[in-house]
Amino acid sequence: MKIALDAMGGDYAPDSPISGAIEALHLFPDVHLILVGNEPIVKEIFYKKNGQAVQQRVEFLHTSQVVGMEDPPIESVRHKRDSSISRCVELIKKGEADAVVSAGNTGAVVAAATVYLRTLPGISRAGIASVIPTEKNPFILIDSGAIIDSTPENLLDFGIMGSIYAKKILGVSNPRVGLLSIGTENVKGNELTKSAFKLLSKSNLNFVGNIEGRDLFENPVDVVVCDGFVGNVVLKTSESVATAVVRWLKREFKKNPIRILGAILAKGAFESVKKKTNYEEYGGALLLGIRGTCIIAHGSSTPKAICNAIRVAREALIQNVNHIIIEEIKAHHELIEEHKRTSLPIT
Structure with missing residues (x-):
């Protein structure tokens, strides 16, 4: 290749x-x-x-x-x-x-x-899929900065593409997809997220509903869907917080000999966390x-x-990955058309 x-x-x-x-x-x-x-x-x-x-x-x-x-x-x-x-x-x-x-x-x-x-x-629009590490497993953040004027349909596409990425690259069998909003209730959020919620709910994705910012690392899903403006803020904030925490710890450990000894004893644990949160390990974001x-x-x-x-x-x-995206998007559109013809609820 x-x-x-x-x-x-x-x-x-x-x-x-x-x-x-x-x-x-x-x-x-x-x-x-x-x-x-x-x-x-x-x-x-x-x-x-x-x-x-x-x-x-x-x-x-x-x-x-x-x-x-x-x-x-x-x-x-x-x-x-x-x-x-x-x-x-x-x-x-x-x-x-x-x-x-x-x-x-x-x-x-x-x-x-x-x-x-x-x-x-x-x-209709591409999205940047960034891999974000957590204590347990990483999640896909999409879109993390490709476009800032997303439509509900764009967010649905991001959910589908992010789910495929999680399956094929991260090896998650049935990725849980969450929509980033200001509350877990489906009535929370702005017009974009409320409309996107309806579309994602009718898809064949493993959609778990809205998630809040605190859920990103405390109760992470496998794919986080959002518009590029919000996603880029989340990405940059997460990077800066990780860097700041490491810097704060280094300062605190250097304040007295006992702390220095403790840092030496805990070196293995710190190295493990550093590796998990290091962007170098994940390489780059796929523009899906x-x-x-x-x-x-x-x-x-x-x-x-x-x-x-x-x-x-x-x-x-x-x-x-691209071939699978085409097939999944096609299947979703066929599902929607079938729903319109039969007027039966989508399961």
Whole structure:
């Protein structure tokens, strides 16, 4: 399988993406990478990092432009057509790559994927599916930032796509789907969530109803459905809280020798929690609903995070996630049509 990697995307590009690419090539013999970016710079770093051992499975594609984190998404697609992001996505459109991985400007990746690839049949808008760790098992948060003006129908699609992701990538047999709102009662929320509740209730998903913010980590479901504005706030807040708690603990443990000794004795437990909450372990978020496989990695991705983002792309291709989404969306529409014809309650 061929995966296009945005070598210029992210806070530590091109060093971090290239290091992650080499690591992934060593781990996954069936992966072939196309490193997209400023070719002379990319090649220089690649060979400095001893990429010669895996160079048979690497191609280079030169681009003259880079999309910055501050660039407006739509404008970057229109006016920076030779950027590493646009060229990566174009490779999928041309059939020259099976997937794309980028730690660059999230909005630009979503815009490029939507413009060049379009959405899958039956899907009107794509959604970002982020994996969020909890004490027990991780859950899928969708949408975590692709669109901020969702419709109830979009939220239903997110529920269906998120459920498929949980089944195929996380291995959950019958994913529980919850709608993020301000109360568990179906009358709580705004017009968007109340309308979405009705649609999700009539679907064949394992829909458990509304969930509140406190349920995310205390009583987690497998798939959390919300619009992109709320989802992105939840994602960024969760990341910052995890970082802050670790920092607070370090300060407290350093206050006296007894606490320092306690920290040493509890080192194993802290390392376990750190690993579970570390974004690097999850690699990147899958942009679900487009005609292609697109992984959006964290802007500050390390080589390990990039390697894991490539792993997620590989798994999505192996599990044929897009084909299953098409079939599930089709089945849902048939269910709705059958309900209209028979006027029988959907079970």
